[in-house]
Amino acid sequence: MKDALTRHARTRRALTIYGTTITLLAGLGAGLAPAPAAAAPREPLEKPKLSIAVGGKPGLYYLPLTIAEQLGYFKDEGLDVTIDDFAGGSKALQAVVGGSADVGTGAFEHTLLMQAKGMVYQSFVVLGAAPQLVLAVVRAKEASVKSVKDLKGMRIGVSAPGSSTHMLVNVALGKVGLKPTDVSIVGVGSSTTVVAGVRGGQIDAISNVDPMITLLQQSGDIRVLIDTRTQAGSRAVFGGPMPAAVMYASESFIQKNPRTVQALANAIVRADKWLQKATGAELLKAVPENYLLGDKTLYLKAFDNCRDAFSKDGLMPADGPPTALRALASFSPEVKPAQIKLDKTYTNAFAEKANRSYP
Incomplete structure:
Protein backbone atom coordinates (compact mmCIF):
# COMPACT_ATOMS: atom_id res chain seq x y z
CA MET A 1 0.00 0.00 0.00
CA LYS A 2 2.82 2.41 0.89
CA ASP A 3 4.55 1.62 -2.42
CA ALA A 4 1.32 2.30 -4.30
CA LEU A 5 0.92 5.74 -2.65
CA THR A 6 4.54 6.58 -3.43
CA ARG A 7 4.04 5.62 -7.08
CA HIS A 8 0.85 7.74 -7.20
CA ALA A 9 2.66 10.81 -5.80
CA ARG A 10 5.46 10.38 -8.33
CA THR A 11 2.90 10.12 -11.11
CA ARG A 12 1.16 13.33 -10.01
CA ARG A 13 4.50 15.19 -9.93
CA ALA A 14 5.36 13.89 -13.36
CA LEU A 15 2.03 15.06 -14.74
CA THR A 16 2.54 18.46 -13.15
CA ILE A 17 6.00 18.85 -14.65
CA TYR A 18 5.42 17.45 -18.09
CA GLY A 19 1.69 17.91 -18.46
CA THR A 20 1.38 21.69 -18.68
CA THR A 21 0.02 21.52 -22.21
CA ILE A 22 -2.35 18.75 -21.23
CA THR A 23 -3.57 20.78 -18.27
CA LEU A 24 -4.24 23.80 -20.47
CA LEU A 25 -6.15 21.69 -22.98
CA ALA A 26 -8.11 19.87 -20.32
CA GLY A 27 -9.30 23.08 -18.68
CA LEU A 28 -9.78 23.52 -14.98
CA GLY A 29 -11.80 20.37 -14.33
CA ALA A 30 -8.80 18.64 -12.79
CA GLY A 31 -8.54 21.36 -10.15
CA LEU A 32 -5.22 22.74 -11.41
CA ALA A 33 -4.50 26.51 -11.41
CA PRO A 34 -4.71 28.23 -14.83
CA ALA A 35 -1.47 29.31 -16.52
CA PRO A 36 -0.85 33.09 -16.52
CA ALA A 37 -2.33 34.85 -19.54
CA ALA A 38 0.11 35.91 -22.25
CA ALA A 39 0.74 39.66 -22.60
CA ALA A 40 -1.50 41.29 -25.18
CA PRO A 41 0.37 41.85 -28.44
CA ARG A 42 1.44 45.44 -29.08
CA GLU A 43 -0.69 47.15 -31.69
CA PRO A 44 1.20 47.65 -34.94
CA LEU A 45 2.63 51.08 -35.64
CA GLU A 46 0.83 53.08 -38.31
CA LYS A 47 4.12 54.11 -39.95
CA PRO A 48 7.03 51.98 -38.72
CA LYS A 49 9.29 53.22 -41.51
CA LEU A 50 9.75 56.97 -41.52
CA SER A 51 12.24 59.77 -42.08
CA ILE A 52 13.46 62.37 -39.59
CA ALA A 53 14.93 65.68 -40.76
CA VAL A 54 17.56 67.40 -38.61
CA GLY A 55 19.95 70.29 -39.13
CA GLY A 56 23.49 69.59 -37.92
CA LYS A 57 23.15 66.17 -36.28
CA PRO A 58 26.81 65.87 -35.12
CA GLY A 59 26.28 68.86 -32.82
CA LEU A 60 25.66 68.20 -29.14
CA TYR A 61 22.41 70.14 -29.56
CA TYR A 62 20.98 66.96 -31.10
CA LEU A 63 22.83 64.41 -28.98
CA PRO A 64 19.69 62.65 -27.65
CA LEU A 65 18.68 61.90 -31.26
CA THR A 66 22.09 60.35 -31.93
CA ILE A 67 21.92 58.31 -28.70
CA ALA A 68 18.44 56.99 -29.54
CA GLU A 69 19.76 55.94 -32.94
CA GLN A 70 23.09 54.45 -31.82
CA LEU A 71 21.75 52.54 -28.81
CA GLY A 72 18.92 51.00 -30.83
CA TYR A 73 16.08 52.70 -28.98
CA PHE A 74 14.18 53.41 -32.20
CA LYS A 75 14.50 49.75 -33.22
CA ASP A 76 13.36 48.65 -29.76
CA GLU A 77 10.13 50.55 -30.41
CA GLY A 78 9.60 48.83 -33.76
CA LEU A 79 10.76 51.81 -35.82
CA ASP A 80 12.91 51.84 -38.94
CA VAL A 81 14.06 55.46 -39.14
CA THR A 82 16.12 57.29 -41.73
CA ILE A 83 17.74 60.47 -40.42
CA ASP A 84 18.37 63.12 -43.07
CA ASP A 85 20.90 65.74 -41.97
CA PHE A 86 20.74 69.30 -43.32
CA ALA A 87 22.97 72.36 -42.91
CA GLY A 88 20.65 73.96 -40.35
CA GLY A 89 17.31 73.68 -38.59
CA SER A 90 15.48 75.91 -41.05
CA LYS A 91 16.49 73.59 -43.90
CA ALA A 92 15.24 70.57 -41.95
CA LEU A 93 11.94 72.37 -41.34
CA GLN A 94 11.58 72.95 -45.08
CA ALA A 95 11.96 69.21 -45.64
CA VAL A 96 9.18 68.44 -43.17
CA VAL A 97 6.84 71.09 -44.54
CA GLY A 98 7.63 70.01 -48.10
CA GLY A 99 6.83 66.39 -47.31
CA SER A 100 10.25 64.85 -47.97
CA ALA A 101 10.56 64.09 -44.23
CA ASP A 102 7.85 62.87 -41.86
CA VAL A 103 9.16 64.33 -38.62
CA GLY A 104 11.58 67.09 -37.70
CA THR A 105 14.08 67.49 -34.90
CA GLY A 106 14.88 71.14 -34.39
CA ALA A 107 14.32 74.28 -32.35
CA PHE A 108 10.94 74.66 -30.66
CA GLU A 109 10.44 78.11 -32.20
CA HIS A 110 9.82 76.45 -35.58
CA THR A 111 6.37 75.50 -34.29
CA LEU A 112 5.70 79.17 -33.48
CA LEU A 113 6.84 80.34 -36.91
CA MET A 114 4.68 77.78 -38.67
CA GLN A 115 1.59 78.77 -36.70
CA ALA A 116 2.22 82.40 -37.64
CA LYS A 117 2.06 81.18 -41.25
CA GLY A 118 -1.25 79.41 -40.61
CA MET A 119 0.12 75.86 -40.20
CA VAL A 120 -0.01 73.80 -37.01
CA TYR A 121 3.12 71.88 -36.08
CA GLN A 122 3.58 70.44 -32.60
CA SER A 123 6.49 69.44 -30.42
CA PHE A 124 5.80 66.07 -28.81
CA VAL A 125 9.07 65.38 -26.94
CA VAL A 126 11.90 67.65 -25.76
CA LEU A 127 15.61 67.00 -26.26
CA GLY A 128 17.01 70.27 -24.91
CA ALA A 129 16.10 72.30 -21.83
CA ALA A 130 18.48 75.11 -22.86
CA PRO A 131 19.59 76.15 -26.36
CA GLN A 132 23.35 75.43 -26.01
CA LEU A 133 23.92 78.39 -28.34
CA THR A 228 23.37 79.53 -23.20
CA ARG A 229 24.95 76.13 -22.59
CA THR A 230 23.54 76.09 -19.06
CA GLN A 231 19.99 76.69 -17.93
CA ALA A 232 21.16 79.64 -15.80
CA GLY A 233 22.91 81.20 -18.80
CA SER A 234 19.83 80.64 -20.93
CA ARG A 235 17.55 82.31 -18.39
CA ALA A 236 19.87 85.33 -18.26
CA VAL A 237 19.46 85.83 -22.01
CA PHE A 238 15.82 84.87 -22.52
CA GLY A 239 14.27 85.74 -19.16
CA GLY A 240 12.90 82.26 -18.51
CA PRO A 241 13.29 78.58 -19.39
CA MET A 242 13.97 78.41 -23.13
CA PRO A 243 13.10 75.07 -24.74
CA ALA A 244 15.65 74.09 -27.35
CA ALA A 245 15.70 71.01 -29.60
CA VAL A 246 12.41 69.14 -29.83
CA MET A 247 10.94 66.48 -32.06
CA TYR A 248 7.98 67.89 -33.94
CA ALA A 249 5.48 67.02 -36.66
CA SER A 250 2.36 68.42 -38.24
CA GLU A 251 -0.79 68.16 -36.16
CA SER A 252 -2.34 65.94 -38.84
CA PHE A 253 0.63 63.51 -38.76
CA ILE A 254 0.38 63.23 -34.98
CA GLN A 255 -3.36 62.60 -35.10
CA LYS A 256 -3.04 59.97 -37.84
CA ASN A 257 -0.06 58.18 -36.31
CA PRO A 258 -0.37 58.30 -32.50
CA ARG A 259 1.35 54.93 -31.88
CA THR A 260 4.23 55.87 -34.16
CA VAL A 261 4.63 59.23 -32.41
CA GLN A 262 4.51 57.46 -29.05
CA ALA A 263 7.29 55.13 -30.18
CA LEU A 264 9.43 58.12 -31.20
CA ALA A 265 8.78 59.84 -27.86
CA ASN A 266 9.67 56.64 -25.97
CA ALA A 267 13.04 56.44 -27.75
CA ILE A 268 13.93 60.08 -27.08
CA VAL A 269 12.87 59.97 -23.42
CA ARG A 270 15.08 56.90 -22.95
CA ALA A 271 17.97 58.80 -24.57
CA ASP A 272 17.34 61.88 -22.40
CA LYS A 273 17.51 59.75 -19.28
CA TRP A 274 20.54 57.80 -20.45
CA LEU A 275 22.47 61.06 -20.88
CA GLN A 276 21.77 62.08 -17.30
CA LYS A 277 23.81 59.12 -16.01
CA ALA A 278 26.24 58.35 -18.82
CA THR A 279 29.93 58.20 -18.05
CA GLY A 280 32.52 59.62 -20.40
CA ALA A 281 33.53 56.14 -21.51
CA GLU A 282 29.92 55.19 -22.24
CA LEU A 283 29.38 58.36 -24.24
CA LEU A 284 32.50 57.84 -26.35
CA LYS A 285 31.42 54.28 -27.08
CA ALA A 286 27.94 55.39 -28.20
CA VAL A 287 28.79 58.40 -30.36
CA PRO A 288 30.01 57.83 -33.94
CA GLU A 289 33.77 58.18 -34.23
CA ASN A 290 33.56 60.95 -36.84
CA TYR A 291 31.55 63.12 -34.42
CA LEU A 292 34.48 63.26 -32.00
CA LEU A 293 36.59 65.57 -34.20
CA GLY A 294 39.58 63.33 -33.70
CA ASP A 295 39.89 64.49 -30.08
CA LYS A 296 37.97 62.48 -27.48
CA THR A 297 39.13 64.68 -24.60
CA LEU A 298 37.84 67.77 -26.38
CA TYR A 299 34.49 66.12 -27.09
CA LEU A 300 34.03 65.15 -23.45
CA LYS A 301 34.91 68.69 -22.39
CA ALA A 302 32.29 70.04 -24.79
CA PHE A 303 29.75 67.59 -23.37
CA ASP A 304 30.52 68.73 -19.84
CA ASN A 305 30.06 72.35 -20.94
CA CYS A 306 26.48 71.70 -21.97
CA ARG A 307 25.39 68.67 -19.95
CA ASP A 308 23.00 70.84 -17.94
CA ALA A 309 21.20 71.81 -21.15
CA PHE A 310 19.69 68.38 -21.92
CA SER A 311 16.11 67.61 -20.94
CA LYS A 312 15.84 65.18 -18.06
CA ASP A 313 12.45 63.74 -19.03
CA GLY A 314 11.37 64.96 -22.47
CA LEU A 315 8.64 67.18 -21.00
CA MET A 316 7.95 70.75 -22.06
CA PRO A 317 7.96 73.11 -19.02
CA ALA A 318 4.76 75.16 -18.78
CA ASP A 319 6.65 78.48 -18.91
CA GLY A 320 8.91 77.40 -21.77
CA PRO A 321 6.65 78.21 -24.75
CA PRO A 322 5.82 81.74 -23.46
CA THR A 323 9.56 82.44 -23.13
CA ALA A 324 10.20 81.25 -26.68
CA LEU A 325 7.30 83.33 -27.99
CA ARG A 326 8.60 86.50 -26.33
CA ALA A 327 12.04 85.91 -27.79
CA LEU A 328 10.78 85.26 -31.29
CA ALA A 329 8.28 88.12 -31.32
CA SER A 330 11.01 90.56 -30.23
CA PHE A 331 12.50 90.51 -33.73
CA SER A 332 9.96 88.74 -35.98
CA PRO A 333 7.12 91.13 -36.87
CA GLU A 334 5.16 88.29 -38.51
CA VAL A 335 4.88 86.58 -35.11
CA LYS A 336 2.10 88.31 -33.18
CA PRO A 337 1.78 86.85 -29.66
CA ALA A 338 -1.95 87.59 -29.41
CA GLN A 339 -2.57 85.39 -32.45
CA ILE A 340 -0.46 82.42 -31.34
CA LYS A 341 -2.20 79.58 -29.51
CA LEU A 342 0.61 78.15 -27.43
CA ASP A 343 -1.35 75.05 -26.45
CA LYS A 344 -1.32 74.11 -30.13
CA THR A 345 2.48 74.27 -30.40
CA TYR A 346 3.23 71.32 -28.12
CA THR A 347 1.80 68.33 -26.33
CA ASN A 348 3.20 66.55 -23.28
CA ALA A 349 0.86 63.56 -23.61
CA PHE A 350 3.42 61.34 -25.37
CA ALA A 351 6.36 62.26 -23.12
CA GLU A 352 4.23 61.69 -20.01
CA LYS A 353 3.32 58.21 -21.21
CA ALA A 354 6.95 57.53 -22.11
CA ASN A 355 8.00 58.42 -18.57
CA ARG A 356 5.51 55.93 -17.20
CA SER A 357 6.95 53.25 -19.47
CA TYR A 358 10.56 54.21 -18.70
CA PRO A 359 10.61 55.69 -15.18
Whole structure:
Protein backbone atom coordinates (compact mmCIF):
# COMPACT_ATOMS: atom_id res chain seq x y z
CA MET A 1 0.00 0.00 0.00
CA LYS A 2 2.82 2.41 0.89
CA ASP A 3 4.55 1.62 -2.42
CA ALA A 4 1.32 2.30 -4.30
CA LEU A 5 0.92 5.74 -2.65
CA THR A 6 4.54 6.58 -3.43
CA ARG A 7 4.04 5.62 -7.08
CA HIS A 8 0.85 7.74 -7.20
CA ALA A 9 2.66 10.81 -5.80
CA ARG A 10 5.46 10.38 -8.33
CA THR A 11 2.90 10.12 -11.11
CA ARG A 12 1.16 13.33 -10.01
CA ARG A 13 4.50 15.19 -9.93
CA ALA A 14 5.36 13.89 -13.36
CA LEU A 15 2.03 15.06 -14.74
CA THR A 16 2.54 18.46 -13.15
CA ILE A 17 6.00 18.85 -14.65
CA TYR A 18 5.42 17.45 -18.09
CA GLY A 19 1.69 17.91 -18.46
CA THR A 20 1.38 21.69 -18.68
CA THR A 21 0.02 21.52 -22.21
CA ILE A 22 -2.35 18.75 -21.23
CA THR A 23 -3.57 20.78 -18.27
CA LEU A 24 -4.24 23.80 -20.47
CA LEU A 25 -6.15 21.69 -22.98
CA ALA A 26 -8.11 19.87 -20.32
CA GLY A 27 -9.30 23.08 -18.68
CA LEU A 28 -9.78 23.52 -14.98
CA GLY A 29 -11.80 20.37 -14.33
CA ALA A 30 -8.80 18.64 -12.79
CA GLY A 31 -8.54 21.36 -10.15
CA LEU A 32 -5.22 22.74 -11.41
CA ALA A 33 -4.50 26.51 -11.41
CA PRO A 34 -4.71 28.23 -14.83
CA ALA A 35 -1.47 29.31 -16.52
CA PRO A 36 -0.85 33.09 -16.52
CA ALA A 37 -2.33 34.85 -19.54
CA ALA A 38 0.11 35.91 -22.25
CA ALA A 39 0.74 39.66 -22.60
CA ALA A 40 -1.50 41.29 -25.18
CA PRO A 41 0.37 41.85 -28.44
CA ARG A 42 1.44 45.44 -29.08
CA GLU A 43 -0.69 47.15 -31.69
CA PRO A 44 1.20 47.65 -34.94
CA LEU A 45 2.63 51.08 -35.64
CA GLU A 46 0.83 53.08 -38.31
CA LYS A 47 4.12 54.11 -39.95
CA PRO A 48 7.03 51.98 -38.72
CA LYS A 49 9.29 53.22 -41.51
CA LEU A 50 9.75 56.97 -41.52
CA SER A 51 12.24 59.77 -42.08
CA ILE A 52 13.46 62.37 -39.59
CA ALA A 53 14.93 65.68 -40.76
CA VAL A 54 17.56 67.40 -38.61
CA GLY A 55 19.95 70.29 -39.13
CA GLY A 56 23.49 69.59 -37.92
CA LYS A 57 23.15 66.17 -36.28
CA PRO A 58 26.81 65.87 -35.12
CA GLY A 59 26.28 68.86 -32.82
CA LEU A 60 25.66 68.20 -29.14
CA TYR A 61 22.41 70.14 -29.56
CA TYR A 62 20.98 66.96 -31.10
CA LEU A 63 22.83 64.41 -28.98
CA PRO A 64 19.69 62.65 -27.65
CA LEU A 65 18.68 61.90 -31.26
CA THR A 66 22.09 60.35 -31.93
CA ILE A 67 21.92 58.31 -28.70
CA ALA A 68 18.44 56.99 -29.54
CA GLU A 69 19.76 55.94 -32.94
CA GLN A 70 23.09 54.45 -31.82
CA LEU A 71 21.75 52.54 -28.81
CA GLY A 72 18.92 51.00 -30.83
CA TYR A 73 16.08 52.70 -28.98
CA PHE A 74 14.18 53.41 -32.20
CA LYS A 75 14.50 49.75 -33.22
CA ASP A 76 13.36 48.65 -29.76
CA GLU A 77 10.13 50.55 -30.41
CA GLY A 78 9.60 48.83 -33.76
CA LEU A 79 10.76 51.81 -35.82
CA ASP A 80 12.91 51.84 -38.94
CA VAL A 81 14.06 55.46 -39.14
CA THR A 82 16.12 57.29 -41.73
CA ILE A 83 17.74 60.47 -40.42
CA ASP A 84 18.37 63.12 -43.07
CA ASP A 85 20.90 65.74 -41.97
CA PHE A 86 20.74 69.30 -43.32
CA ALA A 87 22.97 72.36 -42.91
CA GLY A 88 20.65 73.96 -40.35
CA GLY A 89 17.31 73.68 -38.59
CA SER A 90 15.48 75.91 -41.05
CA LYS A 91 16.49 73.59 -43.90
CA ALA A 92 15.24 70.57 -41.95
CA LEU A 93 11.94 72.37 -41.34
CA GLN A 94 11.58 72.95 -45.08
CA ALA A 95 11.96 69.21 -45.64
CA VAL A 96 9.18 68.44 -43.17
CA VAL A 97 6.84 71.09 -44.54
CA GLY A 98 7.63 70.01 -48.10
CA GLY A 99 6.83 66.39 -47.31
CA SER A 100 10.25 64.85 -47.97
CA ALA A 101 10.56 64.09 -44.23
CA ASP A 102 7.85 62.87 -41.86
CA VAL A 103 9.16 64.33 -38.62
CA GLY A 104 11.58 67.09 -37.70
CA THR A 105 14.08 67.49 -34.90
CA GLY A 106 14.88 71.14 -34.39
CA ALA A 107 14.32 74.28 -32.35
CA PHE A 108 10.94 74.66 -30.66
CA GLU A 109 10.44 78.11 -32.20
CA HIS A 110 9.82 76.45 -35.58
CA THR A 111 6.37 75.50 -34.29
CA LEU A 112 5.70 79.17 -33.48
CA LEU A 113 6.84 80.34 -36.91
CA MET A 114 4.68 77.78 -38.67
CA GLN A 115 1.59 78.77 -36.70
CA ALA A 116 2.22 82.40 -37.64
CA LYS A 117 2.06 81.18 -41.25
CA GLY A 118 -1.25 79.41 -40.61
CA MET A 119 0.12 75.86 -40.20
CA VAL A 120 -0.01 73.80 -37.01
CA TYR A 121 3.12 71.88 -36.08
CA GLN A 122 3.58 70.44 -32.60
CA SER A 123 6.49 69.44 -30.42
CA PHE A 124 5.80 66.07 -28.81
CA VAL A 125 9.07 65.38 -26.94
CA VAL A 126 11.90 67.65 -25.76
CA LEU A 127 15.61 67.00 -26.26
CA GLY A 128 17.01 70.27 -24.91
CA ALA A 129 16.10 72.30 -21.83
CA ALA A 130 18.48 75.11 -22.86
CA PRO A 131 19.59 76.15 -26.36
CA GLN A 132 23.35 75.43 -26.01
CA LEU A 133 23.92 78.39 -28.34
CA VAL A 134 27.02 80.55 -28.06
CA LEU A 135 27.67 83.94 -29.65
CA ALA A 136 31.37 84.77 -29.91
CA VAL A 137 33.70 87.19 -31.67
CA VAL A 138 36.59 85.87 -33.76
CA ARG A 139 40.15 86.61 -32.71
CA ALA A 140 40.83 89.06 -35.55
CA LYS A 141 38.01 91.32 -34.33
CA GLU A 142 38.46 90.78 -30.61
CA ALA A 143 40.13 94.14 -29.96
CA SER A 144 37.27 96.12 -31.48
CA VAL A 145 34.38 94.07 -30.05
CA LYS A 146 33.94 94.37 -26.30
CA SER A 147 30.19 93.64 -26.26
CA VAL A 148 27.32 92.67 -28.54
CA LYS A 149 26.69 96.32 -29.35
CA ASP A 150 30.06 96.47 -31.13
CA LEU A 151 28.90 93.87 -33.67
CA LYS A 152 27.02 96.48 -35.68
CA GLY A 153 27.98 96.29 -39.34
CA MET A 154 29.79 92.96 -38.95
CA ARG A 155 29.38 89.55 -40.58
CA ILE A 156 27.99 86.91 -38.22
CA GLY A 157 28.14 83.24 -39.07
CA VAL A 158 25.13 81.05 -38.19
CA SER A 159 24.36 77.42 -39.01
CA ALA A 160 21.71 78.55 -41.51
CA PRO A 161 19.64 81.73 -41.85
CA GLY A 162 16.38 81.32 -39.94
CA SER A 163 17.80 78.68 -37.60
CA SER A 164 18.05 78.85 -33.81
CA THR A 165 21.64 80.11 -34.10
CA HIS A 166 20.27 83.05 -36.11
CA MET A 167 17.57 83.59 -33.48
CA LEU A 168 20.20 84.02 -30.75
CA VAL A 169 21.87 86.74 -32.81
CA ASN A 170 18.59 88.60 -33.23
CA VAL A 171 17.68 88.34 -29.55
CA ALA A 172 21.15 89.51 -28.50
CA LEU A 173 21.02 92.47 -30.89
CA GLY A 174 17.57 93.46 -29.68
CA LYS A 175 18.68 93.52 -26.05
CA VAL A 176 21.26 96.22 -26.89
CA GLY A 177 19.01 98.28 -29.16
CA LEU A 178 20.23 96.96 -32.53
CA LYS A 179 18.09 95.60 -35.37
CA PRO A 180 18.60 92.32 -37.27
CA THR A 181 19.47 94.39 -40.33
CA ASP A 182 22.40 96.02 -38.48
CA VAL A 183 24.52 92.93 -39.21
CA SER A 184 25.12 90.60 -42.15
CA ILE A 185 24.22 86.93 -41.68
CA VAL A 186 26.34 84.20 -43.26
CA GLY A 187 25.42 80.50 -43.26
CA VAL A 188 28.41 78.37 -42.22
CA GLY A 189 26.77 75.08 -41.18
CA SER A 190 27.50 73.46 -37.83
CA SER A 191 30.37 71.04 -38.43
CA THR A 192 33.96 71.55 -39.57
CA THR A 193 32.75 74.27 -41.94
CA VAL A 194 32.39 76.45 -38.85
CA VAL A 195 36.13 76.27 -38.22
CA ALA A 196 36.84 77.09 -41.84
CA GLY A 197 34.58 80.13 -41.65
CA VAL A 198 36.20 81.43 -38.48
CA ARG A 199 39.81 80.81 -39.49
CA GLY A 200 39.30 81.76 -43.13
CA GLY A 201 38.25 85.31 -42.39
CA GLN A 202 34.75 84.86 -43.83
CA ILE A 203 33.05 86.09 -40.67
CA ASP A 204 33.66 88.46 -37.76
CA ALA A 205 31.56 86.62 -35.18
CA ILE A 206 29.94 83.22 -34.82
CA SER A 207 26.71 81.87 -33.33
CA ASN A 208 26.85 78.10 -33.10
CA VAL A 209 26.83 75.00 -30.90
CA ASP A 210 29.19 72.45 -29.40
CA PRO A 211 31.47 70.68 -29.99
CA MET A 212 32.62 73.30 -32.51
CA ILE A 213 32.42 76.17 -29.99
CA THR A 214 34.56 74.37 -27.41
CA LEU A 215 37.07 73.48 -30.12
CA LEU A 216 37.36 77.15 -31.16
CA GLN A 217 37.52 78.30 -27.55
CA GLN A 218 40.29 75.88 -26.74
CA SER A 219 42.32 76.94 -29.77
CA GLY A 220 41.87 80.63 -28.90
CA ASP A 221 40.08 81.43 -32.16
CA ILE A 222 37.07 83.04 -30.46
CA ARG A 223 36.02 84.91 -27.33
CA VAL A 224 32.55 84.20 -25.97
CA LEU A 225 30.05 87.06 -25.63
CA ILE A 226 26.86 85.13 -24.81
CA ASP A 227 26.59 81.56 -23.55
CA THR A 228 23.37 79.53 -23.20
CA ARG A 229 24.95 76.13 -22.59
CA THR A 230 23.54 76.09 -19.06
CA GLN A 231 19.99 76.69 -17.93
CA ALA A 232 21.16 79.64 -15.80
CA GLY A 233 22.91 81.20 -18.80
CA SER A 234 19.83 80.64 -20.93
CA ARG A 235 17.55 82.31 -18.39
CA ALA A 236 19.87 85.33 -18.26
CA VAL A 237 19.46 85.83 -22.01
CA PHE A 238 15.82 84.87 -22.52
CA GLY A 239 14.27 85.74 -19.16
CA GLY A 240 12.90 82.26 -18.51
CA PRO A 241 13.29 78.58 -19.39
CA MET A 242 13.97 78.41 -23.13
CA PRO A 243 13.10 75.07 -24.74
CA ALA A 244 15.65 74.09 -27.35
CA ALA A 245 15.70 71.01 -29.60
CA VAL A 246 12.41 69.14 -29.83
CA MET A 247 10.94 66.48 -32.06
CA TYR A 248 7.98 67.89 -33.94
CA ALA A 249 5.48 67.02 -36.66
CA SER A 250 2.36 68.42 -38.24
CA GLU A 251 -0.79 68.16 -36.16
CA SER A 252 -2.34 65.94 -38.84
CA PHE A 253 0.63 63.51 -38.76
CA ILE A 254 0.38 63.23 -34.98
CA GLN A 255 -3.36 62.60 -35.10
CA LYS A 256 -3.04 59.97 -37.84
CA ASN A 257 -0.06 58.18 -36.31
CA PRO A 258 -0.37 58.30 -32.50
CA ARG A 259 1.35 54.93 -31.88
CA THR A 260 4.23 55.87 -34.16
CA VAL A 261 4.63 59.23 -32.41
CA GLN A 262 4.51 57.46 -29.05
CA ALA A 263 7.29 55.13 -30.18
CA LEU A 264 9.43 58.12 -31.20
CA ALA A 265 8.78 59.84 -27.86
CA ASN A 266 9.67 56.64 -25.97
CA ALA A 267 13.04 56.44 -27.75
CA ILE A 268 13.93 60.08 -27.08
CA VAL A 269 12.87 59.97 -23.42
CA ARG A 270 15.08 56.90 -22.95
CA ALA A 271 17.97 58.80 -24.57
CA ASP A 272 17.34 61.88 -22.40
CA LYS A 273 17.51 59.75 -19.28
CA TRP A 274 20.54 57.80 -20.45
CA LEU A 275 22.47 61.06 -20.88
CA GLN A 276 21.77 62.08 -17.30
CA LYS A 277 23.81 59.12 -16.01
CA ALA A 278 26.24 58.35 -18.82
CA THR A 279 29.93 58.20 -18.05
CA GLY A 280 32.52 59.62 -20.40
CA ALA A 281 33.53 56.14 -21.51
CA GLU A 282 29.92 55.19 -22.24
CA LEU A 283 29.38 58.36 -24.24
CA LEU A 284 32.50 57.84 -26.35
CA LYS A 285 31.42 54.28 -27.08
CA ALA A 286 27.94 55.39 -28.20
CA VAL A 287 28.79 58.40 -30.36
CA PRO A 288 30.01 57.83 -33.94
CA GLU A 289 33.77 58.18 -34.23
CA ASN A 290 33.56 60.95 -36.84
CA TYR A 291 31.55 63.12 -34.42
CA LEU A 292 34.48 63.26 -32.00
CA LEU A 293 36.59 65.57 -34.20
CA GLY A 294 39.58 63.33 -33.70
CA ASP A 295 39.89 64.49 -30.08
CA LYS A 296 37.97 62.48 -27.48
CA THR A 297 39.13 64.68 -24.60
CA LEU A 298 37.84 67.77 -26.38
CA TYR A 299 34.49 66.12 -27.09
CA LEU A 300 34.03 65.15 -23.45
CA LYS A 301 34.91 68.69 -22.39
CA ALA A 302 32.29 70.04 -24.79
CA PHE A 303 29.75 67.59 -23.37
CA ASP A 304 30.52 68.73 -19.84
CA ASN A 305 30.06 72.35 -20.94
CA CYS A 306 26.48 71.70 -21.97
CA ARG A 307 25.39 68.67 -19.95
CA ASP A 308 23.00 70.84 -17.94
CA ALA A 309 21.20 71.81 -21.15
CA PHE A 310 19.69 68.38 -21.92
CA SER A 311 16.11 67.61 -20.94
CA LYS A 312 15.84 65.18 -18.06
CA ASP A 313 12.45 63.74 -19.03
CA GLY A 314 11.37 64.96 -22.47
CA LEU A 315 8.64 67.18 -21.00
CA MET A 316 7.95 70.75 -22.06
CA PRO A 317 7.96 73.11 -19.02
CA ALA A 318 4.76 75.16 -18.78
CA ASP A 319 6.65 78.48 -18.91
CA GLY A 320 8.91 77.40 -21.77
CA PRO A 321 6.65 78.21 -24.75
CA PRO A 322 5.82 81.74 -23.46
CA THR A 323 9.56 82.44 -23.13
CA ALA A 324 10.20 81.25 -26.68
CA LEU A 325 7.30 83.33 -27.99
CA ARG A 326 8.60 86.50 -26.33
CA ALA A 327 12.04 85.91 -27.79
CA LEU A 328 10.78 85.26 -31.29
CA ALA A 329 8.28 88.12 -31.32
CA SER A 330 11.01 90.56 -30.23
CA PHE A 331 12.50 90.51 -33.73
CA SER A 332 9.96 88.74 -35.98
CA PRO A 333 7.12 91.13 -36.87
CA GLU A 334 5.16 88.29 -38.51
CA VAL A 335 4.88 86.58 -35.11
CA LYS A 336 2.10 88.31 -33.18
CA PRO A 337 1.78 86.85 -29.66
CA ALA A 338 -1.95 87.59 -29.41
CA GLN A 339 -2.57 85.39 -32.45
CA ILE A 340 -0.46 82.42 -31.34
CA LYS A 341 -2.20 79.58 -29.51
CA LEU A 342 0.61 78.15 -27.43
CA ASP A 343 -1.35 75.05 -26.45
CA LYS A 344 -1.32 74.11 -30.13
CA THR A 345 2.48 74.27 -30.40
CA TYR A 346 3.23 71.32 -28.12
CA THR A 347 1.80 68.33 -26.33
CA ASN A 348 3.20 66.55 -23.28
CA ALA A 349 0.86 63.56 -23.61
CA PHE A 350 3.42 61.34 -25.37
CA ALA A 351 6.36 62.26 -23.12
CA GLU A 352 4.23 61.69 -20.01
CA LYS A 353 3.32 58.21 -21.21
CA ALA A 354 6.95 57.53 -22.11
CA ASN A 355 8.00 58.42 -18.57
CA ARG A 356 5.51 55.93 -17.20
CA SER A 357 6.95 53.25 -19.47
CA TYR A 358 10.56 54.21 -18.70
CA PRO A 359 10.61 55.69 -15.18
